[in-house]
Amino acid sequence: MSQSHRIEGGQIDRSKTLRFTFDGLPYLGHPGDTLASALLANGVRLMGRSFKYHRPRGPLSAGSEEPNALVELRSGGRQEPNTRATVAELFDGLEANSQNRWPSLRFDALAINDRLNAFFAAGFYYKTFMWPKSFWEKLYEPMIRRAAGLGSVSREEDPDSYDKGFLHCDLLVIGAGPSGLMAALTAGRAGKRVILADEDFRMGGRLNAETFAVAGTSGADWASAVVAELSTLPRVRLLARTTVLGAFDHGIYSAVERVSDHLPVPAAGKPRQVLWRIYSDRAILCGGATERPIAFENNDRPGIMLAAALRAYANRWGVKAGERIAVFTNNDDGLRTASDLKAKGVEVVAVIDSRDGEEVIDTHGRLGLKTIITRDRKGRTREIRVDALGVSGGWNPNVNIHSHHRSRPVWDASIAAFVPGAEGPPGLMVAGAAAGVLSTHGALRTGRDAAISALGLTGAMDLPEAEDAPISVSALWHVAHGKGRAWIDQQNDVTVKDIKLAQQENFTSVEHMKRYTTLGMATDQGKTGNVIGLAIMAELTGRSIPETGTTIYRPPYTPVALGALAGRSRGKEFKPYRLTPSHHWAAEQGATFVEVGNWLRTQWVPKAGETEWRQSVDREVLATRKSVGICDVTTLGKIDIQGTDAGAFLDRVYANTFSTLPVGRCRYGLMLREDGIVFDDGTTARMGEHEYVMTTTTANAVTVFRHLEFCRQCLWPDMDVQLISTTEAWAQFSVAGPNARRLLEKVVDQDISDAAFPYMGAGNITVGGLRARLFRISFSGELAYEIAVPVMRIEKGHVAGGELNGQSTALNMGLGRMVSKKKDSIGMVLSQREGLTDAGGYRLVGVRPVDPKAKLTAGSHFLEKGAAAVAANDGGWLTSKVYSPHIGSDIALGYLKGGDSKIGTRMRAVNLLIGQDTEVEIVSPHFLDPEGERLRG
Amino acid sequence: MASLMAMTALGAREAAVVTVGPLSIAERVDVAVASVAVRRGRVLAAGVIPQPGPSRWEAGKPFSAFWVTPDMWFVEADFAAHELLADGLKASFGDAASVTEQTDAWVIFDLSAPDLAPVFERLCNVDFQALPEGYATRTVLDHLGVYLIKHGSGAARVYGPRSSAQSLLHALKIAARSAF
Numbered sequence A: 001m002s003q004s005h006r007i008e009g010g011q012i013d014r015s016k017t018l019r020f021t022f023d024g025l026p027y028l029g030h031p032g033d034t035l036a037s038a039l040l041a042n043g044v045r046l047m048g049r050s051f052k053y054h055r056p057r058g059p060l061s062a063g064s065e066e067p068n069a070l071v072e073l074r075s076g077g078r079q080e081p082n083t084r085a086t087v088a089e090l091f092d093g094l095e096a097n098s099q100n101r102w103p104s105l106r107f108d109a110l111a112i113n114d115r116l117n118a119f120f121a122a123g124f125y126y127k128t129f130m131w132p133k134s135f136w137e138k139l140y141e142p143m144i145r146r147a148a149g150l151g152s153v154s155r156e157e158d159p160d161s162y163d164k165g166f167l168h169c170d171l172l173v174i175g176a177g178p179s180g181l182m183a184a185l186t187a188g189r190a191g192k193r194v195i196l197a198d199e200d201f202r203m204g205g206r207l208n209a210e211t212f213a214v215a216g217t218s219g220a221d222w223a224s225a226v227v228a229e230l231s232t233l234p235r236v237r238l239l240a241r242t243t244v245l246g247a248f249d250h251g252i253y254s255a256v257e258r259v260s261d262h263l264p265v266p267a268a269g270k271p272r273q274v275l276w277r278i279y280s281d282r283a284i285l286c287g288g289a290t291e292r293p294i295a296f297e298n299n300d301r302p303g304i305m306l307a308a309a310l311r312a313y314a315n316r317w318g319v320k321a322g323e324r325i326a327v328f329t330n331n332d333d334g335l336r337t338a339s340d341l342k343a344k345g346v347e348v349v350a351v352i353d354s355r356d357g358e359e360v361i362d363t364h365g366r367l368g369l370k371t372i373i374t375r376d377r378k379g380r381t382r383e384i385r386v387d388a389l390g391v392s393g394g395w396n397p398n399v400n401i402h403s404h405h406r407s408r409p410v411w412d413a414s415i416a417a418f419v420p421g422a423e424g425p426p427g428l429m430v431a432g433a434a435a436g437v438l439s440t441h442g443a444l445r446t447g448r449d450a451a452i453s454a455l456g457l458t459g460a461m462d463l464p465e466a467e468d469a470p471i472s473v474s475a476l477w478h479v480a481h482g483k484g485r486a487w488i489d490q491q492n493d494v495t496v497k498d499i500k501l502a503q504q505e506n507f508t509s510v511e512h513m514k515r516y517t518t519l520g521m522a523t524d525q526g527k528t529g530n531v532i533g534l535a536i537m538a539e540l541t542g543r544s545i546p547e548t549g550t551t552i553y554r555p556p557y558t559p560v561a562l563g564a565l566a567g568r569s570r571g572k573e574f575k576p577y578r579l580t581p582s583h584h585w586a587a588e589q590g591a592t593f594v595e596v597g598n599w600l601r602t603q604w605v606p607k608a609g610e611t612e613w614r615q616s617v618d619r620e621v622l623a624t625r626k627s628v629g630i631c632d633v634t635t636l637g638k639i640d641i642q643g644t645d646a647g648a649f650l651d652r653v654y655a656n657t658f659s660t661l662p663v664g665r666c667r668y669g670l671m672l673r674e675d676g677i678v679f680d681d682g683t684t685a686r687m688g689e690h691e692y693v694m695t696t697t698t699a700n701a702v703t704v705f706r707h708l709e710f711c712r713q714c715l716w717p718d719m720d721v722q723l724i725s726t727t728e729a730w731a732q733f734s735v736a737g738p739n740a741r742r743l744l745e746k747v748v749d750q751d752i753s754d755a756a757f758p759y760m761g762a763g764n765i766t767v768g769g770l771r772a773r774l775f776r777i778s779f780s781g782e783l784a785y786e787i788a789v790p791v792m793r794i795e796k797g798h799v800a801g802g803e804l805n806g807q808s809t810a811l812n813m814g815l816g817r818m819v820s821k822k823k824d825s826i827g828m829v830l831s832q833r834e835g836l837t838d839a840g841g842y843r844l845v846g847v848r849p850v851d852p853k854a855k856l857t858a859g860s861h862f863l864e865k866g867a868a869a870v871a872a873n874d875g876g877w878l879t880s881k882v883y884s885p886h887i888g889s890d891i892a893l894g895y896l897k898g899g900d901s902k903i904g905t906r907m908r909a910v911n912l913l914i915g916q917d918t919e920v921e922i923v924s925p926h927f928l929d930p931e932g933e934r935l936r937g
Numbered sequence B: 001m002a003s004l005m006a007m008t009a010l011g012a013r014e015a016a017v018v019t020v021g022p023l024s025i026a027e028r029v030d031v032a033v034a035s036v037a038v039r040r041g042r043v044l045a046a047g048v049i050p051q052p053g054p055s056r057w058e059a060g061k062p063f064s065a066f067w068v069t070p071d072m073w074f075v076e077a078d079f080a081a082h083e084l085l086a087d088g089l090k091a092s093f094g095d096a097a098s099v100t101e102q103t104d105a106w107v108i109f110d111l112s113a114p115d116l117a118p119v120f121e122r123l124c125n126v127d128f129q130a131l132p133e134g135y136a137t138r139t140v141l142d143h144l145g146v147y148l149i150k151h152g153s154g155a156a157r158v159y160g161p162r163s164s165a166q167s168l169l170h171a172l173k174i175a176a177r178s179a180f
Helices: A035-041 A109-115 A124-128 A135-147 A178-189 A219-232 A307-315 A332-343 A440-455 A496-504 A510-517 A530-541 A562-566 A583-588 A613-626 A646-653 A701-715 A740-745 B085-096 B162-179
Strands: A018-022 A025-029 A070-073 A080-084 A094-097 A162-174 A194-197 A236-239 A242-247 A252-257 A273-285 A289-291 A304-306 A324-329 A347-353 A359-364 A371-375 A381-385 A388-392 A395-397 A410-412 A417-419 A428-430 A487-489 A592-596 A599-604 A629-632 A637-642 A666-672 A678-688 A691-696 A722-725 A731-736 A762-767 A770-775 A784-789 A842-849 A861-863 A876-884 A889-897 A906-911 A916-923 B017-020 B023-027 B031-038 B064-069 B072-078 B097-101 B106-112 B135-141 B144-152 B155-161
Touching: A018 A035, A025 A035, A162 A178, A162 A440, A162 A562, A178 A194, A178 A219, A178 A236, A178 A273, A178 A440, A194 A242, A194 A273, A219 A236, A242 A273, A273 A440, A273 A562, A289 A307, A304 A307, A307 A324, A307 A332, A307 A388, A324 A332, A324 A359, A332 A347, A332 A388, A347 A371, A347 A381, A359 A388, A395 A417, A428 A440, A487 A496, A487 A530, A496 A510, A496 A530, A510 A530, A583 A592, A583 A599, A599 A613, A599 A629, A613 A629, A613 A876, A637 A646, A637 A701, A637 B097, A646 A691, A646 A701, A678 A701, A678 A762, A678 A770, A691 A701, A701 A722, A722 B031, A731 A740, A740 A784, A861 A876, A861 A889, A889 A906, B017 B162, B023 B162, B031 B085, B031 B106, B064 B135, B064 B144, B072 B085, B085 B097, B106 B162, B144 B162, B155 B162
Parallel strands: A018 A094, A162 A194, A162 A273, A194 A236, A273 A428, A304 A388, A324 A347, A324 A388
Antiparallel strands: A018 A025, A070 A080, A070 A094, A242 A252, A252 A273, A289 A395, A359 A371, A371 A381, A410 A417, A592 A599, A629 A731, A637 A691, A637 A722, A666 A678, A678 A691, A731 A784, A762 A770, A770 A784, A842 A889, A842 A916, A861 A906, A876 A889, A906 A916, B017 B023, B023 B106, B031 B072, B031 B097, B064 B072, B106 B155, B135 B144, B144 B155
């Protein structure tokens, strides 16, 4: 707990101390620390194990490119695997654990894989698990799946919430390093609406990690001053802790803002993260560059880090990564690490510069670096005792987002790196190190100029004075030495040997190489390893690096929590509910509800003493048959259709005729799709000369309205028709049963006798003086009305969801005569196709068991008596089934081949899934009152 | 004679008022609404209702209106004085317009706060901050199709489907807690 490796300086708040644990041990840190910087300050280098070989690993970097230091944070529902310790912001009480090890990080039993590495080369599972074939599913796949993955999840529900949102701006600046700050300042001072997003919790990028002066002050102080100014500009929005994940079409970018990740728990009502969709006229990618390592034998030990990361830990966090440090570099930037560390009083014991012919060829130290072996230009080797080594192989511009529309980056030999190509996402420019401009002055200049160009500004701000050192780099991808393993992709354990094996086996395309070796497929997506891998492949194949090319870059730039992608749409908030007007009353009665689309529809209302649903349902059915029942049918779609062509319009969208319907009457309508298949059905009433009210099924309320609007706007724009949905405007109740009229007479103000209000009548009435509508229609076969105020079908053989299955024709349903041939209507012509009019085709029939106690099941198939239960003998299927307390047995509807000629015959309803084979009688689908005397009564 | 009691979209007798931090959400049950669509080739009698252009709301007395689709507006009026708004408009326009009562089809929430942009940026793809006063649009809010009218940087009206009043209010409250 001593913070033994803490040194002077840095942008941490030493006035406050934070307590945290790693693998159960307590440590101390300060606000401004990351988990990695705090662990390093406490002398902890070992933070994880690699994926395949379980090699001990410490942090390689100080940023989001980190492949090694992956940990689990928190516990319970908030447990979060595979978090990069290098970007996890320290807070008091942080609980972190290592992962992918057993039983402990220091002693990991699966490190045996490292000893057996000869068997685990690239593609080993393609070769090893091929036979015996039967072992794959039972043994190999479960075994591989168990071994795969790094961290674990608790399987508890995440207690936090995640938001989604939409932002708009003139200019999105991605990255708040020197180029991003300068771009945002230029645009912000010009009064433009700017969003500046940075994944770090402290804006400034590399300026926070360097010691150069900008405008006569430290880079970090200059950055702070710019951020302070930007925060005063009303049209500039600063989004720290926000990673821009990808570029999408039409100037849209996605970004995740980590609102509460740096807190023990989110503040009340606040989300953990917000996934933003950003609409931007222009964008500038100022994402900086990522330093790349050099591959040499055993280059993956804890303590071996990128040189600029060593520098960042010292300058930004006041941490020395070791007591004796060496630097291995192929460029001038690596030398800065040595000079910065020396200036901080850290002992730098060696600088190995490959440009002078010196190289690091091997290292030692099981759980952390102890010595390095160097080789000079004359081949002499030397072992040097160090506990930290900074490696710099040059810098790769972060071209990812610029390449999300498949723009190929181009090779820039002057910096030995890929830079953005010409054709990026429209409206996106690149500035600073992301564009391959690696000096501070260059970053400031290109940031300013990109903003001016993107927004068409006039006049340029003066640039602050800053270093502008030329780039001196001599490409070195790997050190040729010995037969040991030299790591390229540290997270996925891809080595130089694996690249060689891929080349030997002819997987030389970068896309093949990636999949064969798994290079760049881990959570870090190969940010530090990809370019080295393809450069080595280029060497092996004799092609140039640009000829070898890069793999495709895809969003997201860094991993995203699934919770952020789901947003609020989870659990009970997965979708909004629709409640009927009687919902609150029904809930008070203890009703059971069923989800129908978004609607919660009352299924049954139990009474005291009823212990199971059938008792309630049977009582309700019998009450309706014997007296009267009420059902809230508000969920049915209702569409107001007006205009002088309303009748003609209905004639075209319905298979039957409506223009002849008298005012004050309603009619059952059948709507077909263009292909002649039944689309929807319902009643439509004529309320006035040019005014109709259409009813649709609940499920098709929206699609029918959309269809009608398409017909109105696109097919027949010359018709005078106006449409508007009134589904929500009227509370509509079906009142059915022999006593329906007697009940309604008690509430309506008008005469509704059979003579005054006959079957299929419709009209405006009043209820206690309130305007209302009454329709005398029935879906149950009973005397029935639907009454609407500002708010049992199967016994009657009325088709619904099971029968309206998107494959059925009017003929199938026994409604073929409803398709009028006297007029054209949507679907009429194609409904007459050969195949749809086959006399032996499916027909809707009623079904009941010969033995009233026998059970029927929807989905059962019709078979002739004695026929084998094979597809060739299939006669059709049961579409829906209920128990009818009125009839006293199960009853069903079904589609039966030639069913209209089989009424009165006996067949079998066979369900092989549940072993049911029931003798049934084929009957009319109208079980009740086929002559309609009850409903006309 | 039946005697019916009015119930709000939220299933209560009184309109709801909810406060979340600086945000006030007031359910409005005192607004009568009707849609007015011009029939083909016809012109509406002048001076009866405002007829704003696309994406606009226009105040008027006694009727305000906002555009919903070409040649169609939603007309707002004080419910107490114009309960039979649709009947009145039908009488005014005759067969030049198709008029439909919409009063009970919607739940109406009036939102007020010093600045509503932080709430709406979490709810819908509308650039509330940049839009002018009187902007009216159809948008999707928490999966629900709604009309959003901006009356000022700190004042807006949301028309949501009546059946989803509870879900819509919940979404507004949650977004407000997140934003403020």
